Amino acid sequence: MAPGTPSALIVKTHGSRRRAIYVPSTPQLKPAWTGAVSGVLIGLSLAGPAWSVLAWPALLLWAVGIHVSQDRRQEVACLAWGVWAWSGVGTVWVAAAVQDASDPRLLWQWLTMLVSVLHHSVCVMLPWVPVRWSMGRGATARQRLAAWAIALASGEAWRQWGWAGHGYASLAAPLSAVPGAALPLSLVGGLGLSAIGCGAAAVAARALLSPDHRGPRRMAAVAAVLLPMLLAVPWRPTPSEASTHADGWQVVALATHIDHGQASSRPGRDRQLAALDQAMQLAGAGQAVVTPETFFAEPPPQRAEGVWADLLRQVDASGVTLLLGMPHALYDETGLRIINTALQLAPGRASMYGKRRLVPGGEYLPWPTLMGWVDGRVFGRTLEGPSPAPEELVQSLLVAGHATGVLICHEMSFALEAAERAADTEWLVVLSEDGWIDHPMYRQQMVALARLRAMETGLPLLRVANGGPTLLALPDGQVQRMWPMRGARIQPWPVVVPAGSTASFYARSAAPQWWLLALFPLVQALPAAFGHRAPWRRGVPA
Numbered sequence: 001m002a003p004g005t006p007s008a009l010i011v012k013t014h015g016s017r018r019r020a021i022y023v024p025s026t027p028q029l030k031p032a033w034t035g036a037v038s039g040v041l042i043g044l045s046l047a048g049p050a051w052s053v054l055a056w057p058a059l060l061l062w063a064v065g066i067h068v069s070q071d072r073r074q075e076v077a078c079l080a081w082g083v084w085a086w087s088g089v090g091t092v093w094v095a096a097a098v099q100d101a102s103d104p105r106l107l108w109q110w111l112t113m114l115v116s117v118l119h120h121s122v123c124v125m126l127p128w129v130p131v132r133w134s135m136g137r138g139a140t141a142r143q144r145l146a147a148w149a150i151a152l153a154s155g156e157a158w159r160q161w162g163w164a165g166h167g168y169a170s171l172a173a174p175l176s177a178v179p180g181a182a183l184p185l186s187l188v189g190g191l192g193l194s195a196i197g198c199g200a201a202a203v204a205a206r207a208l209l210s211p212d213h214r215g216p217r218r219m220a221a222v223a224a225v226l227l228p229m230l231l232a233v234p235w236r237p238t239p240s241e242a243s244t245h246a247d248g249w250q251v252v253a254l255a256t257h258i259d260h261g262q263a264s265s266r267p268g269r270d271r272q273l274a275a276l277d278q279a280m281q282l283a284g285a286g287q288a289v290v291t292p293e294t295f296f297a298e299p300p301p302q303r304a305e306g307v308w309a310d311l312l313r314q315v316d317a318s319g320v321t322l323l324l325g326m327p328h329a330l331y332d333e334t335g336l337r338i339i340n341t342a343l344q345l346a347p348g349r350a351s352m353y354g355k356r357r358l359v360p361g362g363e364y365l366p367w368p369t370l371m372g373w374v375d376g377r378v379f380g381r382t383l384e385g386p387s388p389a390p391e392e393l394v395q396s397l398l399v400a401g402h403a404t405g406v407l408i409c410h411e412m413s414f415a416l417e418a419a420e421r422a423a424d425t426e427w428l429v430v431l432s433e434d435g436w437i438d439h440p441m442y443r444q445q446m447v448a449l450a451r452l453r454a455m456e457t458g459l460p461l462l463r464v465a466n467g468g469p470t471l472l473a474l475p476d477g478q479v480q481r482m483w484p485m486r487g488a489r490i491q492p493w494p495v496v497v498p499a500g501s502t503a504s505f506y507a508r509s510a511a512p513q514w515w516l517l518a519l520f521p522l523v524q525a526l527p528a529a530f531g532h533r534a535p536w537r538r539g540v541p542a
Contacts (some may be wrong), residue, residue: 031074034065035082038152042082043089045174048444054173059197063205067141072132075144079128079151080121087120088113090169097439112163112360119162124155125346130525141210145202152523153195157518160416163360166190167413171197173448176455180471182477186504190415191514248498249402252283253462254291255470255482257489258435259303261448272296273307275490276322279315282492285319288400289492292466293340293409293433300343312345321346321400325408325431327386328352337387342406342431344397345492353397354389355408362436363410402426405459409433412449412463415456419510420455422503430461434468443469451477458504458531460497475501 041058045051062082068077094116128151152171167173172190175181175197184193184281254275258268260443268541272295276283281291304312315322322345330337340355340363358364363386397404405421409432412418422428434446447469452472454461461473471481472495482493 001218011090013542021061022130027060028069029065029068031065031069031078032081034068035062035078035080036085037083038062038065039085039087040089040159042086042171042174043169046090047441047444049177049448052174052177052448055171055196058203059171060204063145063148063201064209066144069144070100070392075132083121083124083155084117087117087169090432091116091164093439094168094437097437097442100533107301112362114315115161115360116164119164120155120159121383122153123158123162127151127154127158127521131521134525134528136528142206145206149195149198150217150524152198154192154517154521157514158190158520160191160414160514165357165414165417167415167449168445170194172452173445176448176452176477182455182475185452186458187458188474188513189419189506189510190452191517192506195517196452225430243275247500248496249400250283250287250494250496251400251445251462252287253470253482253493253495254277254279254289254295255464255493256292256295256466256492258466269296269307271490272312275492276311279492280314280320283320284496286400288321288323288462290323290429290462291325291431292470293325293342293431294327295324295433295466299327299329300337302329310501315318315345316347319347323397323399323406323429323431325433328354330387330390332390335348338391339389340386340408340410341389342397342429350392351397351407353395353406354393355386355411356388356394357384357414358388358409359410370483396421396425399429404429404433412446412453414513415453416510418453418457419507422459422507425459425503426499427459427497428453428457428461430463432463432465432468434465438467444446446472447479447481447483456504457507459507462497463491472497474498475504 038058038061041054041061045054045058062078063083065078066075069078091113098109118452128147131147131150132139132144135147139147156171159170171192171194172185173208175193176185176190181193184196188196256275258272276289276291283289301308322343324343324345326341326343327338328341328343330339340358341352344351367508397406403425405418405423405425405428407418407421407428407430409430412430418428430450431448434442446463448467450461450463450469450471450473454475455477458475460475463469463471463473464538468485469481470493471479471483473479480495482491
């Protein structure tokens with residue numbers, strides 16, 4: 001029976017026995033609108049813990065829209081409208097909340113958001129095409145749901161290689177708010193959790209709407225729908241606060257709320273140096289002090305002289321390790337390049353980590369040769385900004401005697417980058433600059449993203465930010481944080497990082513898992529490419 005037909009009395013024959021089954025009518029739903037509403041709800045679920053409960057019913061509603069689609073046109077509309085609405089609502093804060101209020105910059109941010117929406121759509125629709133093609137024209141409802149779930153999961157994998165990564169507006173962020181998510185995240189990561197959520201929604205929608213599923217099956221589907229919703233209801237408005245650990249080492253996070261213009265002035269630099277001195281005294285010998293990204297606005301001098309020489313002498317005398325966010329001038333065969341770094345100063349030595357993943361349109365201009373004329377017309381200049389760091393600078397650091405994986409701001413949205421840094425390290429530290437975006441939704445997403453990466457990698461994650469949440473996220477999902485910062489614009493925050501953490505199974509096997517889901521649609525379509533359709537026989541034809 002096709003979806004949307006009236007209620008009917010169907011007689012089934014089993015050998016010599018005949019049984020009458022009353023089949024209720026399927027609700028009249030418009031798949032395109034169903035997909036759009038579902039996408040909006042998923043986008044809203046990213047706004048914070050109180051909204052995360054919307055993710056699961058939104059997935060279920062989306063699966064229902066795919067189930068009731070009566071032809072391929074409706075199926076494509078349901079999928080496409082859902083992805084557009086999801087990506088648009090989930091990232092609109094980027095363009096709406098950028099601090100630089102100039103019209104050209106705002107126009108550029110809206111253009112960046114549009115590119116993000118288009119990229120997300122391509123990432124989902126391209127995997128859907130081979131899977132759906134392999135099923136032929138007479139696809140069953142079960143096949144359509146399978147293609148939908150596979151396309152969403154594979155699309156989440158392909159987003160890893162885009163500018164937003166598997167961080168901003170990913171399904172994993174709201175799903176990770178479910179209590180007990182730390183265990184599956186440590187095994188299959190946020191990508192695997194997203195795939196599980198899509199598969200569960202497809203199974204539940206099939207069980208709820210299929211005329212063959214009655215009694216215990218339908219009750220099990222209702223339980224599968226209600227249980228995650230009840231578990232996802234936040235009993236508190238924020239993630240549970242963790243108590244301080246006695247067994248660990250102390251780190252002083254230098255949380256700041258500094259205006260970008262004042263930071264480069266002489267009085268601003270003096271205030272930063274005074275706060276750095278206070279943090280070093282608070283840390284003590286053998287401990288570490290971590291600053292936000294671009295704590296110092298200018299690269300260090302080629303020679304250690306003046307204030308910089310005084311700082312190096314103070315590091316040697318105090319025995320404290322500094323992890324400073326600042327630009328660095330790199331000279332290589334291409335000439336002078338500016339890279340964004342976390343510069344480590346320790347007694348008798350120095351090292352650095354360089355930022356590899358930059359923000360398109362914010363830190364650099366993609367394809368400046370081709371797009372420079374656009375940027376020149378809008379801004380009156382060609383925006384190139386910092387350069388990605390060379391591979392030799394993208395390595396773990398030894399900070400105060402502890403193997404440390406470092407990420408800088410935007411890199412936290414890339415799950416593979418975080419997993420790579422987590423391998424063979426004891427903790428993760430993220431130096432962030434949130435001063436460009438002053439929006440509650442952005443801050444909530446940064447907290448959720450830090451929790452997600454900590455649960456994925458099985459390591460404590462310290463995020464130190466300017467103008468945003470500074471926090472310590474633990475592998476069990478709990479959070480120690482100092483946010484919002486009141487009063488002082490530069491505030492040292494001593495925090496104890498728990499000892500004994502090791503990288504999770506997911507952190508050690510992340511790349512194969514990502515490639516498996518990314519390439520699964522092509523593998524699924526291979527039999528059809530050689531003239532054999534996939535063996536889907538059960539279910540009700542469309």
